[in-house]
Structures are given as C-alpha cells and as structure tokens.
Amino acid sequence: MDRIKEFASTFFVTGDPLIYGADVAIVATMAAVVFVLTYFKKWTWLWREWLTTVDHKRIGIMYVVASLLMLFRGGVDALLMRTQLAVPNNQFLQPEHYNEIFTTHGVIMILFMAMPLMFGLFNLVVPLQIGARDVAFPFLNSLSFWLFFFGAMLFNVSFVIGGSPNAGWLAYPPLSEKMFNPGVGQDFYIWGIQISGIGSLMTGINFIVTILKMRAPGMKLMKMPMFTWSVLSSCLTIIMAFPILTVTLALLFIDRYLGAHFFTLDAGGNPMMYINLIWMWGHPEVYIVVLPAFGIMSEIVSTFSRKRLFGYKSMVFALMCISVFSFFTWAHHFFTMGSGADVNAFFAVTTMIIAIPTGVKVFNWVFTMYRGRISFPTPMLWVMGFILCFVVGGMTGVMLSVAPADFQFHNSYFLIAHFHQVLIGGVAFAYFAALTYWWPKVFGFKLNEKLGKWAFWFWNVGFYICFMPQYVLGLMGMTRRISHYGWDTGWWELNLVSTVGGFLMGIAFLFQVWQIMHSIKFMERDATGDPWDGRTLEWSLPSPVPHYNFAVVPTVDSRDAWWEEKLRRERGEAPAPQPKLEPIHMPKNSGIPIIMALCWFVAGFGFVFDWLWMAIPGLVGVAVCMLVYSFSYKTDYYIPVDEIERTEAAARGAV
Amino acid sequence: MAQHTASHGAHEHGESHGSLKSYVIGFILSLVLTAIPLGVVLNGWLEGTAAYVALMACAVLQFAVQLVFFMHLREEKKPRYNLLALIFGIIILITIVAGSIWIMMYNQVAH
Amino acid sequence: MAHVNAHAGSAGKAGVAHEAGHGHHDLESLRLMGFWIFLMTDVIIFATLFATYIVLRNGTAGGPTASELFEMPGVVAETFILLTSSFTGGLAVLSMNQGSRKGLIGWLAVTALLGASFIGLEISEFVKMVHEGATIGTSAFLSGFFTLVGTHGVHVSIGLVWMVALMIQLGRRGITPVTRRKVNVISLYWHFLDVVWIFVFTIVYLLGVM
Numbered sequence: 001m002d003r004i005k006e007f008a009s010t011f012f013v014t015g016d017p018l019i020y021g022a023d024v025a026i027v028a029t030m031a032a033v034v035f036v037l038t039y040f041k042k043w044t045w046l047w048r049e050w051l052t053t054v055d056h057k058r059i060g061i062m063y064v065v066a067s068l069l070m071l072f073r074g075g076v077d078a079l080l081m082r083t084q085l086a087v088p089n090n091q092f093l094q095p096e097h098y099n100e101i102f103t104t105h106g107v108i109m110i111l112f113m114a115m116p117l118m119f120g121l122f123n124l125v126v127p128l129q130i131g132a133r134d135v136a137f138p139f140l141n142s143l144s145f146w147l148f149f150f151g152a153m154l155f156n157v158s159f160v161i162g163g164s165p166n167a168g169w170l171a172y173p174p175l176s177e178k179m180f181n182p183g184v185g186q187d188f189y190i191w192g193i194q195i196s197g198i199g200s201l202m203t204g205i206n207f208i209v210t211i212l213k214m215r216a217p218g219m220k221l222m223k224m225p226m227f228t229w230s231v232l233s234s235c236l237t238i239i240m241a242f243p244i245l246t247v248t249l250a251l252l253f254i255d256r257y258l259g260a261h262f263f264t265l266d267a268g269g270n271p272m273m274y275i276n277l278i279w280m281w282g283h284p285e286v287y288i289v290v291l292p293a294f295g296i297m298s299e300i301v302s303t304f305s306r307k308r309l310f311g312y313k314s315m316v317f318a319l320m321c322i323s324v325f326s327f328f329t330w331a332h333h334f335f336t337m338g339s340g341a342d343v344n345a346f347f348a349v350t351t352m353i354i355a356i357p358t359g360v361k362v363f364n365w366v367f368t369m370y371r372g373r374i375s376f377p378t379p380m381l382w383v384m385g386f387i388l389c390f391v392v393g394g395m396t397g398v399m400l401s402v403a404p405a406d407f408q409f410h411n412s413y414f415l416i417a418h419f420h421q422v423l424i425g426g427v428a429f430a431y432f433a434a435l436t437y438w439w440p441k442v443f444g445f446k447l448n449e450k451l452g453k454w455a456f457w458f459w460n461v462g463f464y465i466c467f468m469p470q471y472v473l474g475l476m477g478m479t480r481r482i483s484h485y486g487w488d489t490g491w492w493e494l495n496l497v498s499t500v501g502g503f504l505m506g507i508a509f510l511f512q513v514w515q516i517m518h519s520i521k522f523m524e525r526d527a528t529g530d531p532w533d534g535r536t537l538e539w540s541l542p543s544p545v546p547h548y549n550f551a552v553v554p555t556v557d558s559r560d561a562w563w564e565e566k567l568r569r570e571r572g573e574a575p576a577p578q579p580k581l582e583p584i585h586m587p588k589n590s591g592i593p594i595i596m597a598l599c600w601f602v603a604g605f606g607f608v609f610d611w612l613w614m615a616i617p618g619l620v621g622v623a624v625c626m627l628v629y630s631f632s633y634k635t636d637y638y639i640p641v642d643e644i645e646r647t648e649a650a651a652r653g654a655v
Numbered sequence: 656m657a658q659h660t661a662s663h664g665a666h667e668h669g670e671s672h673g674s675l676k677s678y679v680i681g682f683i684l685s686l687v688l689t690a691i692p693l694g695v696v697l698n699g700w701l702e703g704t705a706a707y708v709a710l711m712a713c714a715v716l717q718f719a720v721q722l723v724f725f726m727h728l729r730e731e732k733k734p735r736y737n738l739l740a741l742i743f744g745i746i747i748l749i750t751i752v753a754g755s756i757w758i759m760m761y762n763q764v765a766h
Numbered sequence: 767m768a769h770v771n772a773h774a775g776s777a778g779k780a781g782v783a784h785e786a787g788h789g790h791h792d793l794e795s796l797r798l799m800g801f802w803i804f805l806m807t808d809v810i811i812f813a814t815l816f817a818t819y820i821v822l823r824n825g826t827a828g829g830p831t832a833s834e835l836f837e838m839p840g841v842v843a844e845t846f847i848l849l850t851s852s853f854t855g856g857l858a859v860l861s862m863n864q865g866s867r868k869g870l871i872g873w874l875a876v877t878a879l880l881g882a883s884f885i886g887l888e889i890s891e892f893v894k895m896v897h898e899g900a901t902i903g904t905s906a907f908l909s910g911f912f913t914l915v916g917t918h919g920v921h922v923s924i925g926l927v928w929m930v931a932l933m934i935q936l937g938r939r940g941i942t943p944v945t946r947r948k949v950n951v952i953s954l955y956w957h958f959l960d961v962v963w964i965f966v967f968t969i970v971y972l973l974g975v976m
Contacts, residue, residue: 136796136800137796137797137800140800201807204807205800205803205804205807206800208803209796209799209800209803212736212799213795213796213799214796236743239803239806239807239810240743240744240747240806240807240810242807243807243808243810243811243814244751244810244814246811247811247814247815247818248814250913251818251913254902254909254913255909258902258903259902259903260902260903260906260909260912260913261825261827261903261904261905261906261909262818262822262906262909262910262913264906266827267825267827267829267903267904267905267906268822268824268825268826268827268905268906268907269822269825269906269909270759270821270822270825270906272759273755273759273818273821273822276754276755276758276759277755277814277817277818280750280751280754280755280814324743324746327746327747327750328750330754331754331758339758340761343757343758623927627931630928630931630932630935631931631934631935633939633944674860675857675860678853678856678857678860681853681856682849682850682852682853682856685849685852685853686846686849689845689846689849689964689967692968692972693842693972695972696972696975696976697838706976707973710968710972710973710976711968713968714964714965714967714968714969717961717964718961718964718965721852721957721960721961721964722961724856725852725853725855725856725953725957725960726954726957726958736799737799737802740802740803740806741806743806744806744809744810745809747810747813748809748810748813751810751813751814751817752813752816752817752820754817755817755818755820755821756817756820756821759821760820760821
C-alpha cells in the first residue's frame with residue numbers, strides 16, 4: 001500500500017491547487033464524453049465515420065478541432081503568465097511552475113496549435129482547389145493526423161502525470177540534459193514532439209505529391225490557386241526541415257537515455273551544436289507556418305476586391321525563394337553565441353535579404369486592392385489587421401537582424417514582442433481569416449458576421465495593447481522568462497497594460513467560440529455553395545462537399561477557373577454537354593492509423609518512464625501495424641454511378 | 656488517389672529499366688571507386704589535402720554511379736520532379752554539413 | 767475555353783475523354799514518387815548525423831581515437847558485401863522486368879542474405895568495441911560514431927524485414943502492378959543505403975584512420 005502511495009506521489013503531479021483543479025476538470029470532461037457517446041449509442045458512429053476515416057475533409061475538421069482545443073490550452077498558459085507578470089513580486093505562480101508554463105505555451109502554440117491548424121486547412125482546401133478527389137495517400141494522411149494527435153496528447157499528459165518540461169520551448173542543453181533536468185518532463189517533450197513530427201513530415205510528402213501529380217487536367221503549375229502554391233512551398237520546407245528536428249531530438253534523447261555526450265558539458269560534447277541544429281529546423285519552421293498564411297491572404301484579398309491577384313508570378317517566385325532562403329538564416333538566432341564576425345555578417349545579410357520577397361507580397365496585396373470593389377466581411381477584416389501587423393512585425397525583425405544591435409535585443413522582451421507580432425499578426429490572423437472564409441465550404445453555413453467582427457476588434461486591439469508595451473519593456477532591459485521583478489525596475493505599469501491586452505485577446509477567443517455556437521444554433525444553410533462569390537474551384541462544389549468531391553473531374557484552363565466559368569455563364573454561353581458519370585474509385589477507411597499511432601503513444605510513454613516492458617510492446621505494435629498494412633491489398637472500392645447520381649441530386653436539392 | 660483505375664499500372668513505371676550491361680558497368684565502376692580510396696589510405700598513395708580531395712571525389716563519383724546505373728535517375732520522364740527534389744535535397748545537405756562545420760569549427764570563441 | 771465542372775447539372779465540360787486517358791492518376795507511380803521524396807528526407811536525416819559526427823569528431827575526451835579503434839579489414843569486407851548486394855538488388859529488378867518471378871525472389875534472397883551478413887559483421891564490430899571499453903557514453907566522438915553508423919544499420923535491418931515480407935507477398939501474388947512498385951521502391955531504398963554507406967566508409971572510416 002505504501003509503495004503504491006509512493007509511486008502515485010511521484011507519478012502524478014501533486015501539490016499545486018491549480019493542477020488539482022485541472023485533474024478534476026480532465027476526469028469530469030472525459031467521463032462526460034464517455035457518457036454522452038454511450039448514452040446516445042454513438043461509439044460505432046464515431047469509429048466508422050471519424051476515427052477510421054481517410055476522407056481529407058473529415059481529417060481536416062479533426063485537425064481544426066484539435067488545434068482549437070490546443071489554442072485554448074496555450075491561451076490559458078499565456079494568461080497565467082500575464083497574470084503573474086501584472087504586478088511586481090507577484091506570488092501567483094512559483095518560479096518552477098512559471099518555467100513549465102512558458103515552455104508548454106511555446107511548444108503548444110507552435111507545434112500543436114499552428115501546425116495542425118495549418119494541416120487542417122491544407123486538408124480542407126487543397127484537394128478541392130486543384131480538382132482532386134482526395135490527397136495522394138489518404139491512408140498516410142489519416143496516420144499523420146493520429147500521430148499528431150497522440151503526440152500532442154503525450155505532451156499534454158505531462159502536465160498531470162510526471163511533470164511538465166521546463167527548459168524552454170526549444171529545450172536548450174545543458175539545461176535539458178539529465179544532469180540538470182532529471183525528471184521525466186523533458187522526455188515527454190522529446191517523445192511528444194517526435195511522434196507528431198513524423199506525422200508532419202508525412203503530411204509534407206503527401207501534399208507535395210498531391211499538388212504536383214493530382215491537379216485537374218489543364219491546371220498547369222502556373223494556373224494553380226495561390227493558396228495551393230503556398231502549401232507547396234510550405235511542404236517543400238517541411239520535408240527538408242523536419243528531419244533535422246527528428247535527429248536533433250533523437251540525439252538529445254540518446255544523451256539522456258543512454259548517457260551519450262552530444263550536448264553535454266563534459267567528455268567532448270558541445271551544447272552549442274544543439275542550438276545550431278535546432279535552429280536549422282526552427283527558422284524554416286516559422287516560414288513553414290507563415291507561408292500558407294501568405295496564400296490565404298492572397299485568396300481572400302482577391303476574392304473581396306473582386307479582382308485577379310496582382311503580380312501572380314512575382315508571388316510564386318517570392319514563395320519559392322522563401323522556401324529555399326529560409327534555410328540560410330538560422331544563425332541569426334544565436335548571434336551572441338560568439339561566432340566570428342564573418343559568420344554573423346553572413347547571416348545578418350541573408351536575414352535582411354529574406355525580407356525582400358516578403359515585402360514583395362505586401363505590395364502585391366495592396367495593389368490587388370487598388371481600384372478593386374472591396375467589401376469588408378470578417379475574413380477581409382482579419383486580412384487588413386494582418387497586413388498592418390505583419391509589416392510592423394517584419395520591420396522589427398529586420399532590426400533584430402542587425403548583428404551588433406542584436407547583442408542588445410537578444411532574449412529581451414523586444415524579441416518576445418517581435419516574434420509574437422509575426423506569429424500572431426502573420427499566422428494567427430491569417431488562419432482565423434481562413435477559418436471564417438472556408439467555414440461555409442466545409443459546413444454549409446456562414447459564421448455570424450456580427451460576433452466575428454466583435455472577435456476581430458477585441459483581438460486586434462488587444463494585440464496592440466498586449467505587445468506594443470513589450471517592445472518598450474525590452475528596450476528597458478526586461479529579459480524573457482523572468483517570473484518576478486521588483487518595484488525598482490520601473491516595469492510594472494507597462495506590464496500591467498500588457499496583461500490587460502492579453503485578457504482582451506482572451507475575450508476575443510470567447511467571442512469566437514460564441515460565434516461558432518451561435519452560428520450553429522441559428523444556422524442559415526448556404527444553398528449556393530459559393531457564398532463569397534469566390535474565384536477558385538472549391539466554390540464550384542455544393543457545400544458541404546460530397547465525399548468524392550467532384551462527380552466529374554473538371555477541366556481547367558485559366559487561373560481563377562470558377563470565376564471565368566461564372567463570367568462565361570453570365571455572358572450566356574451554353575454550358576458544355578453534360579458528361580456521363582463514371583464509377584468513382586475511392587480509398588477504404590482503415591483502423592490501422594489510429595491503432596498504430598496509439599502504439600507509438602504507448603512506446604513513447606514507456607520510454608519516458610524508462611519502462612521497457614511498455615516501450616517494447618509499443619514498438620512491436622507499430623511494426624505489426626506496418627506489416628498488416630503491407631499485406632492488405634483490398635484498400636479501395638468503387639462508388640457506383642447510381643449512388644453518385646443520388647448524392648448529386650440531394651446536393652443539388654440543397655443548392 | 657481516387658482517380659486511379661485498377662486495370663492501369665504496369666506500363667507506367669518507367670523508373671527501373673536498365674539492362675544487365677548497365678548494371679554490370681555500374682557494379683564494376685563502384686568496385687573501382689571503392690578500391691581507389693582504399694589504396695590512397697591504406698597504401699599511402701597520396702597525403703594531406705590531395706588525399707582528402709581524392710577520397711571525397713571518389714565518394715561523390717560513386718554516388719553518381721549509383722544514381723545513374725542503379726537508380727536510373729536519367730530515365731525519368733519530364734517534368735523531372737525527382738531530379739529537382741534531389742537537387743533541393745543536396746543543396747540543403749550541403750548547407751547543413753558545411754554550415755555546421757563553418758559555424759561550429761571555424762570560430763574562435765566557441766572553442 | 768475553360769470548363770469548370772461544377773456539381774452535376776450545372777456545368778459540364780468539353781470532353782470526357784480524359785477520364786480514360788490522363789485524367790486519372792497512376793496510383794503506383796504516385797507512390798514511387800512519394801517514396802523518392804521520403805528518401806530525400808532520409809538524406810537530410812543522414813546529413814544532420816554526418817554534420818554532428820564531423821563537428822564532434824575531435825571530442826575524444828581522452829578515450830580511444832578513430833585510428834586507434836577502427837579495424838579496416840572488417841570494414842572493407844562490409845563495404846564490398848554491401849556494394850555487391852546493391853548489384854544483386856539491381857539484378858532482382860532486372861529479373862522482374864523480364865517477368866521471372868523465380869529470378870526476382872531468388873535475387874532478392876541473395877540481396878537479403880548479403881544484407882544480413884553486413885549487419886552481422888557490423889554487430890560483431892560494435893560488440894568488440896564495447897568490450898574494449900569504447901561505448902556510446904565514452905566520448906562525444908563515440909556518441910557520434912555509434913549513432914551515425916547505428917542509424918545506417920537500423921535502416922539496413924528494416925530493409926531486411928521489409929524484403930522478407932515482400933518475398934512472401936511475391937510468392938503469394940506474383941508480379942502485379944502493386945508488387946512491382948514495391949520491388950522498385952525497396953530497390954531504390956537499398957541503393958540509397960549503399961550510397962549512405964559509401965559516405966560512412968569515406969568520412970568515418972577512411973578519414974578516421976588516415
């Protein structure tokens with residue numbers, strides 16, 4: 001009995017009332033979910049329609065839901081930190097707890113919020129934009145999602161079991177080494193990110209092949225919608241950057257688990273090598289999440305200006321340049337490491353150069369709006385907010401790229417303000433815009449405009465109130481990751497203002513949740529399938545889209561294919577003869593991805609606690625899943641013509 | 656994926672043809688390119704920088720031999736996405752290796 | 767003239783002909799391309815490991831150095847075995863293209879046996895080093911060495927399991943478009959591992975003893 005008690009006291013995180021509260025909330029929520037599913041007899045439905053699905057649209061929805069949950073958790077972390085910093089010498093959070101919170105906030109927001117939200121948008125939009133019926137590898141797509149999901153769960157569970165990681169979002173050694181960090185938190189970090197990282201890598205491969213090989217006939221590369229281009233450039237960066245992360249984390253794990261000396265202080269190891277490697281992934285990573293944002297902006301600006309995108313070719317060129325150039329700037333994250341002047345000069349210049357293609361894009365959006373017939377529904381508002389915010393964020397980035405000046409800015413709140421401005425101003429604004437823009441395509445009804453505008457204004461104003469003071473605080477000498485400061489520093493007024501801004505953004509999030517609930521409750525079905533008067537192929541389909549997407553694969557010969565088609569119809573040109581339907585070849589659902597990802601979770605959990613009895617069966621399970629898949633040959637089926645006709649008739653009825 | 660028809664497939668692979676002759680030539684070349692560096696190092700044919708250059712040159716040539724004779728990179732049909740992916744991969748590879756060496760080994764402060 | 771086919775009944779398109787021609791996608795060629803891109807990601811994995819090894823190469827911390835540790839005869843044998851297996855892997859594909867299932871399975875078996883003997887030699891090399899006190903925890907140099915060479919070894923081992931699974935499938939189903947693609951994929955993988963080994967051989971072993 002005592003041994004069980006002793007085990008439980010180390011296995012579970014104890015001693016903090018906040019965490020006990022969370023324990024209760026987690027158990028209650030899980031019980032509620034199980035109860036609802038059982039009471040309404042929805043288990044089979046859940047398994048058949050969602051957990052085993054290989055349909056890109058449903059996988060996309062699951063990504064979005066998961067990432068919004070993660071946004072909630074990351075956001076709560078942020079508000080806890082802002083509360084702690086609101087006044088000097090605050091006793092709200094202990095320093096150790098504060099360390100854990102800023103670590104999980106960073107990891108969750110980048111890897112478990114921005115990335116999956118981005119993958120969700122890839123899934124929801126790209127196949128529809130290019131006239132495909134699914135992605136190139138639907139099975140792999142499902143596997144990617146479940147790897148992300150279980151990776152994220154493994155990371156999150158650390159908060160109630162074993163203890164959270166606390167060495168910062170990139171886990172710099174030697175602090176993250178066993179010697180200084182003997183708990184299991186760092187191992188949760190490694191395995192959570194590792195498992196979901198494999199998923200990200202596979203998504204990258206999947207969408208590259210989808211975009212290069214599965215476009216509708218006639219859609220040449222230079223006729224692709226801009227969002228699809230941006231996804232291609234983002235995926236190219238993913239496939240080259242994520243393997244570096246995989247290796248780097250693996251090496252850190254080998255250090256911790258097998259006592260190797262890659263990044264230790266003794267026996268010839270070099271912690272700087274970790275910093276060098278992690279930023280070779282880390283810098284491209286921020287471009288990975290922001291590139292699709294550029295594509296989203298381009299789609300929305302052109303739709304709501306009712307004009308073709310200005311400078312299509314320069315946009316494509318800028319996207320591709322960034323894909324490659326993002327790999328040549330990583331050392332600007334450690335100018336202060338003590339490299340020679342030649343190294344710092346080189347990376348300062350490359351960093352400045354990469355601002356050029358980014359600037360090109362801003363001009364393209366502005367010129368697209370010039371003389372357009374502009375309207376301002378919620379997605380367009382987010383775009384407006386984005387352009388301003390991102391320009392300022394980009395400019396402060398150029399300031400940071402000046403190596404000598406960086407010695408002042410480095411690790412100060414100036415840096416914090418900068419990267420929040422590009423990541424919130426660039427990524428979050430764009431992804432929110434995308435969610436409201438494509439929502440009617442996915443679910444068949446628009447989100448409430450009024451609440452959406454409230455959410456936007458709260459977010460936008462809250463953002464500036466939160467982060468503008470932080471630039472000043474940085475210049476006043478406030479460094480990142482400090483949990484307490486004294487009255488004598490003179491920082492508290494600005495910190496208080498910043499905290500108020502943070503809570504305004506929290507209110508904006510509540511407005512967004514309210515917006516979604518309200519819109520579901522007072523749903524007005526969109527019968528047109530094209531509520532924004534869109535330009536690209538996805539708007540030619542009924543909403544929600546039938547599971548095979550296109551009854552007949554379209555033929556394309558211009559950039560804004562659907563727009564041109566609408567113009568033709570307006571001119572009264574007769575539509576081409578109705579083509580004969582043919583049976584559609586579709587992939588079958590599969591339970592292997594979720595089981596395999598679960599096995600990874602088990603293996604990861606086993607390694608975290610150094611329980612080989614758990615880790616080895618987990619890995620064996622992974623291998624068995626792979627072999628079972630390799631030996632299964634009946635993975636697809638045909639949808640007969642009469643079923644397509646029925647589905648289309650029903651969809652047309654809705655139209 | 657969805658647009659695939661089952662009857663289709665066999666003729667389009669185009670990646671792995673090649674003849675016995677090309678495989679044999681490739682094999683012989685790779686043996687030679689392995690023997691040369693062995694001679695350089697174990698018998699001391701060359702020293703210093705010359706040896707480095709010879710070793711790396713043989714390795715890179717060997718890589719090319721495998722690509723051309725065994726992996727049939729030249730037979731890819733247009734558009735040559737595989738070749739483009741390879742070139743991109745090699746650029747990043749060189750960036751990682753050369754960049755790390757430059758940053759980590761040739762700066763005086765870090766050591 | 768562009769014809770965007772909307773949902774049935776609203777718009778059509780000029781020709782249905784493409785549905786039988788280029789309108790659908792050859793699944794097996796998609797998979798081959800996907801695998802090639804996966805190989806590029808594997809290139810980056812090894813690039814990162816090589817970079818780490820090279821940077822930490824001199825961090826021997828008083829432990830054994832490369833030239834004290836490496837025994838070339840075994841390594842040379844491993845190299846020639848792997849080169850030969852790359853060749854026999856090619857012969858397997860050649861047999862497949864000539865339609866000979868027996869030849870294909872036979873050459874695959876030869877390739878797998880050569881791969882297995884490579885792994886056997888590598889394991890005995892590692893065991894010997896560990897007995898001499900040169901372990902992964904001895905120094906940064908050895909951490910880099912064991913991880914880089916070990917990762918290659920793990921790749922080869924996975925390839926072996928995969929090859930056996932494929933031989934069973936070939937035995938059951940013969941040469942079909944699907945198994946044909948699988949053979950092409952594993953042959954690419956195998957040649958790729960050979961290329962990686964050439965660089966391991968050159969950078970780790972030859973430059974190590976030079």
